[in-house]
Amino acid sequence: MVCKMSTSTQSRTTSDPDLEAYNARVFSAVLRTTQAASKLASQDLTYHKRAAPDVTGAIGRCSKRLLGLTNVLLNAVGGKGDLTSVDALVEKWSTIGDVNDTLFEKTDTYLDMLANRKSELASTTPPIQSLKRKRGKLDSAIANANIERPQRNFPIQPDNYNTSPFRPLLSKKPNAMKSLEESLKMEYPKDNGQPYYRNPYQYEIEHAKFPKSMKKPSKPIDPMTFENTAVNWVDTPEKLRTMLSSLRNETEIAVDLEHHDNRSYIGFVCLMQISTRSQDYVVDTLVLRSELEELNEVFTDPRVIKVFHGANSDIIWLQRDFGLYVVGLFDTYHAAKVLDLEGKSLGYLLDIFCSFKASKEYQLADWRIRPLTQAMLDYARSDTHFLLNIYDKLRNKLLASGADKLESVLSSSRKECKQRYERLAYDYEQGSSPGGWKSLSEKWAVTEEMMPMLKAITQWRDFMARKHDDSVNYVLPNRAIFGILKSKPVSVPGVIGIIGKNISEAVKENVDELLKIIAQNDPGVTRVDGVREAMSASTNGSDTDKVVDQKPVSADTKENEEIARKRTALAAELFTSPSEVMTVKSQFWGSIFGHNQQQPS
Structure with missing residues (x-):
């Protein structure tokens, strides 16, 4: 088994x-x-x-x-x-x-x-009521929604081909110690590396002081029950201003994001969850994308502690999509790491500190969907609703373990905040780009004979992903690349058999290019033509035996491709998941x- x-x-x-x-x-x-x-x-x-x-x-x-x-x-x-x-x-x-x-x-x-x-x-406080949710399959309409792409309505359209230095989106700089003009100068590395813009809040992140109250133990504040806490759906500029007015009066807030990166090359944030001690806010970042820079008034104010869990990617996404920066971060992941807790995940902390069992069924949900289902809304806000209580308890444990423990967490949190978003060009020579060939070659122990085909396919996949504004794995999954390397299909049905029924438009429309790449790196294939017609016939359920090289496909070839299809299907977990x-x-x-x-x- x-x-x-x-x-x-x-x-x-x-x-x-x-x-x-x-x-x-x-x-x-x-x-x-x-x-x-x-x-x-x-x-x-x-x-x-x-x-x-x-x-x-x-x-x-x-x-x-x-x-x-x-x-x-x-x-x-x-x-x-x-x-x-x-x-x-x-x-x-x-x-x-x-x-x-x-x-x-x-x-x-x-x-x-x-x-x-x-x-x-x-904690010795009474356990918080867990949100009970029936375990079951995620509704297919939610998991694989075929909806209109929201990025087409963004004020600034994504440019997947732009690899120039990313200039921060800031139009003003609240809570500044250095002016905006001074903070947006281009930097030129001495080693002749690529020029870049520095994080415009780098100086503030390094020099801003945390509130003195953070370094004193205090009794944890019990969160309000999940069911009885007000939930505010923020999807208009007026509601955003009302939320911002409320956040100005807080001393700490909890923040989390829901991101989509399947039907987008760059990816984009779909939701932002913000919780105070008494309110939960869920912000529709798809419609308020160009308005959210106003949150820098609170996000860069060091007097307001921003509590995240595992903020590494969140910091980058905030910069890229909204021009938002964070000063005064406390990352509960780093706290769990410094305290050497048995688990470091948010689910573990929720369970241990709050007796709350987080649901897992919506981790892969399509957060572009509007309106959200009630279950999705509950899942989203559960990530921040209890986070301030967890912060209280972790901070006390850090202080009890020695002042250096808290300082270590704050130092790691500052490092997270100082990250810079940069656009990436595809690195063909080293293969180190996201979706590049290096990690795949190491994961699969690819032979020297297979390397030219792997390099060519991953480069083609990256180009198609940029062109169609899809993720590289949506265009052509890693498991499919592995199947192609092993069986070297020479026909359209062979490609279909390896990829499975969920074939991307990029592959359907350009399967001739993919098969030419295979042919150019496999001496056994001599001629590639007639592919578009074959692909159309195959996907429509007719003429499925039409082949790329226009020569009869042997029984051995058909058998090999069928075995490869079954083998890659069974091995999908092995080659697409870090889990063993x-x-x-x-x-x-x-x-x-x-x-x-x-x-x-």
């Missing part, structure tokens, strides 16, 4: 030596089986079957055994263990993923109870369920 191991479960430690020994055995097995699964996915199984007939039988027996283990697991957790083939496994892959997630969540809960870690960290993938032995599951299951031989 193939399943995903949670990071929190991997790093879990307890005071029980027997459990520690058991965990060590389990993770050792996980490591070995993960390595084995990775090696298996990279092999040419068709070749091995032909070279050694015994391999066919061994693979069949192994597949049957793994399907049996999967069925045992599904039955054990109340599901239907009725998988009979690899195709059935692929069809029900998302359901099996849900089972894995549930098992890992329960494992985390019970290990927490065993280790008794919560009693050490939790493992193959689990039967005795491992038998020991967990407390009985010996008869497995298929």
Whole structure:
């Protein structure tokens, strides 16, 4: 069976030596089986079957055994263990993923109870009511909404080809220690590097003083109940001014963003959540994009602490989209890191400090949708509603651990604020650009023979993403590139089989270019033409055997492409997720369920 191991479960430690020994055995097995699964996915199984007939039988027996283990697991957790083939496994892959997630969540809960870690960290105040939400699949209309692109209505249209130095969007500079004119001068590196504009608030970030009250312990302020807190949807300049007037009177605010980067090359912020001690604000940044610079009045005021969790990307997005800068940041991620807490995620902090279970089902939601569903709105504001209470508790723990701990967090937070947004050109030579070939070649251990094709495909993908204003992974997923490298399809159906049903417009309209790249880097393909007609016929369900080189496709080629399609589908998690993938032995599951299951031989 193939399943995903949670990071929190991997790093879990307890005071029980027997459990520690058991965990060590389990993770050792996980490591070995993960390595084995990775090696298996990279092999040419068709070749091995032909070279050694015994391999066919061994693979069949192994597949049957793994399907049996999967069925045992599904039955054990109340599901239907009725998988009979690899195709059935692929069809029900998302359901099996849900089972894995549930098992890992329960494992985390019970290990927490065993280790008794919560009693050490939790507040003595009464637990906050958790927002109960039924676990289930995200509505497909929300997850994959085919909606009009909001960036087409932005006052300044995205320019995906502009790689010149990014000039900050500031038109004025509130809370300035240095003037706007002085802060917007071009810098020229002495090493002949690319010129750039400095962060216009760099001096203020480095020299502004935090309020003295921050460095004194105080009793944490309990947040208002989630259900009874006023929610303000801010989508007009008038509502924005009203919110800003209220924020001026605060000493600390919590901030978070929801970003979209799938149907956009650069990406853009869709929502901004701001919470005070008594109010939750959700700002529609799609309609107020050009108005939000006014928030610099509060965002750059060092007397108002801005609490974020993991602000690294948020700082960049605020600069790029709205000309917003942050002075006076407290990043709760860095606080958790300095305190060496067992978990560093916001979900962990919400659970430990606030007894609030954050929902995960909307992490990949399409935040461009308007109007938001109530569930999406609740999810968005839950990221900031409790954050000021978490800030109170983390700050007290830092002060109790020594003044240097708090200073370390503030230093890391200043470093986050000093970041600069810069436009990126595609780096063909080094492959270090986002979506470039370097990380993919290292992840897949690409051979020298494959490198020219990998470099050419990733460069083509970046160009198409800029042209169509889509992300590189929307244009052509990483797993599809891997499948192409392994099988080198020579026909339109071959490309379709590797990518799957969700083929981007960029590939549909330019599949001839993609196949030419494959042909130019594969001596076995000699001629490429007639592709647009073939692509149209294939996507319309007719003439699917039409091929690129206009020569009959052999049975071997068809079989190779079908195997590659199935293999890349099953290996998708391995090659698109930083989480590990493992193959689990039967005795491992038998020991967990407390009985010996008869497995298929």
